[in-house]
Amino acid sequence: MAATETRLLLLGTVMLFEPVNGYQLRRELLSWQVxxxxxxxxxxxxxxxxxxxxxxxxxxxxxxxxxxxxxxxxSTPLGRREFEKLWREAVERPDLLSPLPFHTGMxxxxxxxxxxxxxxxxxxxxxxxxxTRDQLAHExxxxxVPPHVLALADLWMGMGQTEREWLVTLVxxxxxxxxxxxxxxxxxxxxxxxxxxxxxTDRQRYVELIARQR
Amino acid sequence: MAATETRLLLLGTVMLFEPVNGYQLRRELLSWQVxxxxxxxxxxxxxxxxxxxxxxxxxxxxxxxxxxxxxxxxSTPLGRREFEKLWREAVERPDLLSPLPFHTGMxxxxxxxxxxxxxxxxxxxxxxxxxTRDQLAHExxxxxVPPHVLALADLWMGMGQTEREWLVTLVxxxxxxxxxxxxxxxxxxxxxxxxxxxxxTDRQRYVELIARQR
DNA sequence: GTCTCCGTGTTCAATGTTGAACACTGGCCC
DNA sequence: GGGCCAGTGTTCAACATTGAACACGGAGAC
Numbered sequence: 001m002a003a004t005e006t007r008l009l010l011l012g013t014v015m016l017f018e019p020v021n022g023y024q025l026r027r028e029l030l031s032w033q034v035x036x037x038x039x040x041x042x043x044x045x046x047x048x049x050x051x052x053x054x055x056x057x058x059x060x061x062x063x064x065x066x067x068x069x070x071x072x073x074x075s076t077p078l079g080r081r082e083f084e085k086l087w088r089e090a091v092e093r094p095d096l097l098s099p100l101p102f103h104t105g106m107x108x109x110x111x112x113x114x115x116x117x118x119x120x121x122x123x124x125x126x127x128x129x130x131x132t133r134d135q136l137a138h139e140x141x142x143x144x145v146p147p148h149v150l151a152l153a154d155l156w157m158g159m160g161q162t163e164r165e166w167l168v169t170l171v172x173x174x175x176x177x178x179x180x181x182x183x184x185x186x187x188x189x190x191x192x193x194x195x196x197x198x199x200x201t202d203r204q205r206y207v208e209l210i211a212r213q214r
Numbered sequence: 215m216a217a218t219e220t221r222l223l224l225l226g227t228v229m230l231f232e233p234v235n236g237y238q239l240r241r242e243l244l245s246w247q248v249x250x251x252x253x254x255x256x257x258x259x260x261x262x263x264x265x266x267x268x269x270x271x272x273x274x275x276x277x278x279x280x281x282x283x284x285x286x287x288x289s290t291p292l293g294r295r296e297f298e299k300l301w302r303e304a305v306e307r308p309d310l311l312s313p314l315p316f317h318t319g320m321x322x323x324x325x326x327x328x329x330x331x332x333x334x335x336x337x338x339x340x341x342x343x344x345x346t347r348d349q350l351a352h353e354x355x356x357x358x359v360p361p362h363v364l365a366l367a368d369l370w371m372g373m374g375q376t377e378r379e380w381l382v383t384l385v386x387x388x389x390x391x392x393x394x395x396x397x398x399x400x401x402x403x404x405x406x407x408x409x410x411x412x413x414x415t416d417r418q419r420y421v422e423l424i425a426r427q428r
Numbered sequence: 429g430t431c432t433c434c435g436t437g438t439t440c441a442a443t444g445t446t447g448a449a450c451a452c453t454g455g456c457c458c
Numbered sequence: 459g460g461g462c463c464a465g466t467g468t469t470c471a472a473c474a475t476t477g478a479a480c481a482c483g484g485a486g487a488c
Contacts, residue, residue, distance in 0.1 A: 001313055001445085002315075003443085003444060003445090003475095003476095004315070005313060005315050005318055006444090006445090008315070008318050008319070008322070009318050009321075009322070012318075012321075012322035012325055013322075015325055016322075016324075016325065017413055017417065018417075019417060019420040019421060019424060020413070020417065020420070021416075021420075021466095021467070021468095022467070022468070023465095023466055023467045023468080024413055024416065024466095024467095026467090027466090028413065032321065037311045037312060037313040037314075037317050038313050038317075038318065038321075039313060041445070041446055041447055042446090042447075042448095042467090042468080042469095043444095043445065043446055043447060043448095043468095043469085043470085044444080044445060044446075044447095046467090046468065046469075047444070047445075048444090048445095051443090051444085061420075061423075061424050061427070063420065063423045063424065063427060064423075064427070065419070065420075065423060066453095067452090067453080068452075068453080068466090068467080069467095070420075070466095070467070071467085071468080072420050072423075072424070074424070083325065084326070084330075087319055087322060087325070087326060087334075088330075088334050089315070090315035090316060090318055090319035091316060091319040091320075091334040091335065091337075091338055092334055092337040092338050092341060093315065093316075093338075093341065094316075094338060094341050094342040094345050094374075094377075095314045095315060095316055096342070096345055096346075096370055096373060096374055096377075097251045097345070097370065098251060098312075098314055099215055099219060099251040099252050099253060100251075100309045100312055101216075101218065101219050101222070101303070101304035101307065101309060102304060102305060102307075102308075102309055103251055103252075103366060104219055104222050104223050104226075104252065104304055105222070105301055105304035105305040106305075106362060106363070106365070106366050107223075107226075107246070107252075107362075107363060107366070108222070108223070108226035108227075108230075108301060109362045110230075110360075110362065111226055111229055111230065111297065111301070112298070112301060116298075116302075120301075120302050120305040120306055121305065123305075123306040124305055124306050124307075124308060127306060127307065127308050128308045128310070131308050131310055131311070132310075144405055146324075146401070146402040147392065147393055147401060147402060148320060148321075148323045148324065148393045149320070149321060151320070151384060151387070152317060152320050152321075154380060155376075155377065155380045156310055156311065158376045158377075158379070158380055159310060159373060159376055159377070160308075160310055161376070162369075162372045162373055162375075162376040163308075163310075163369065163372075163373070165372070166368060166369045166372055170365060173365070178361065179361055179362045187360070187361060188360040188361060191358060199231055199234070199238055199242065202235075202238065203231065203232075203233060203234065205279070206233040206234070206235075206275075206277065206279075206284075206286050207233060209275075209277045209278075209279065209286075210233060210275050210277065210286070210288070213275070213277060213278070215475085217445090217446095217473090217474060217475090220474085220475090235436095235437070235438095236437070236438070237435095237436055237437045237438080238436095238437095240437090241436090255475070255476055255477060256437090256438080256439095256476090256477075256478095257438095257439085257440085257474095257475065257476055257477060257478095258474080258475055258476075260437090260438065260439075261439095261474070261475075262474085262475095265473090265474085280483095281482090281483080282436090282437080282482080282483080283437095284436095284437075285437085285438085
């Protein structure tokens with residue numbers, strides 16, 4: 001998980017449950033449906049809390065609870081202001097173009113053969129359907145989940161549907177022979193001001209240097 | 215960017231342009247429309263390449279190019295197999311539920327007041343529209359971008375549209391008084407087997423301990 | 429010639445993330 | 459009581475990421 005996301009999540013969760021210790025946060029984060037999307041490791045929680053405390057966003061209390069020492073955290077006024085700022089940023093910035101593995105995969109598609117691309121896209125389609133089906137079957141036994149999180153599930157459904165339709169047309173294009181994939185002539189040339197062109201000459205030189213210097 | 219994504223991107227880009235040095239990769243990655251979603255810092259490129267070389271996925275050639283020393287990379291058979299594996303994973307695994315900042319924001323919505331939530335969602339809507347408008351205006355002067363990347367842009371458009379519709383209904387729900395936000399009675403209680411309940415008693419004890427031990 | 433500036437190519441210390449592993453408690457069974 | 463196991467609470471070394479900063483060469487201005 002990215003640094004800012006972790007900060008936001010930890011700060012917010014502490015505010016929801018304070019005073020609270022690291023293990024409780026971990027348990028809670030695992031139990032929310034959050035488990036699926038917020039991949040938070042124990043290590044991140046403890047070091048994140050330590051950082052937030054060092055910055056004055058949280059107060060750390062080392063309590064003696066029975067026979068044990070526990071580190072318990074509460075939020076500070078500074079931390080609550082910081083939370084509002086982070087929250088606003090997270091909500092206001094659209095994350096349409098966030099770097100998803102799939103985008104990277106698409107960009108590198110020409111390195112794979114047509115049959116491999118076709119197969120992988122089909123598998124993605126199947127997995128997508130499986131995920132949305134699980135979502136439906138699994139999460140609807142509601143009462144287990146607060147309403148604002150249920151609303152998120154609707155978004156995921158819609159996104160799944162949209163991607164599904166797009167994927168189907170993409171597979172059709174692949175079948176039809178679109179795109180220059182591996183072992184086929186390229187279907188596209190970069191414009192002359194593209195750095196790809198500058199690269200071509202260096203590349204040739206490097207090939208020769210490697211051959212000579214071996 | 216996540217570790218696996220960086221590996222995939224570097225490995226693939228090296229395969230596209232090999233033999234190639236770190237700076238060329240950086241230039242290329244910045245130039246692709248990739249600039250928007252693949253936030254790759256110079257540091258990540260060089261250390262990523264070093265790691266891949268150490269693992270035997272790339273070969274590093276220290277060439278003397280004129281008066282300069284350059285580190286130039288080529289892919290190995292092992293690296294090409296690794297690429298195929300990573301590529302398949304990236305494409306086949308749906309990333310519907312990847313942890314986006316917005317999801318975290320939604321989950322923590324009850325910590326914000328109704329007016330703050332309303333404002334932030336409106337801003338998101340405006341930013342979303344701005345992004346898709348830019349996309350349309352900016353990217354369509356095509357010929358600048360290979361077809362398989364243009365296809366990705368279609369996906370983004372669709373996603374943007376889907377999210378837009380969902381956001382509009384969400385704002386309507388917020389206006390209508392749905393959800394228990396800050397300063398309002400909660401609209402939901404966790405079921406009794408939820409760890410949230412276990413937490414309540416610890417919490418009370420912690421409050422007292424803090425008061426006493428200060 | 430030398431000054432300045434930009435492009436090229438890379439390093440590095442600070443910071444963050446990962447997840448396995450540790451240490452302790454209490455409950456249960458025999 | 460002793461052995462075992464599950465739950466609680468945390469640490470830590472290995473690894474990855476960040477981005478500012480360094481080093482160098484060539485091209486143009488004067």
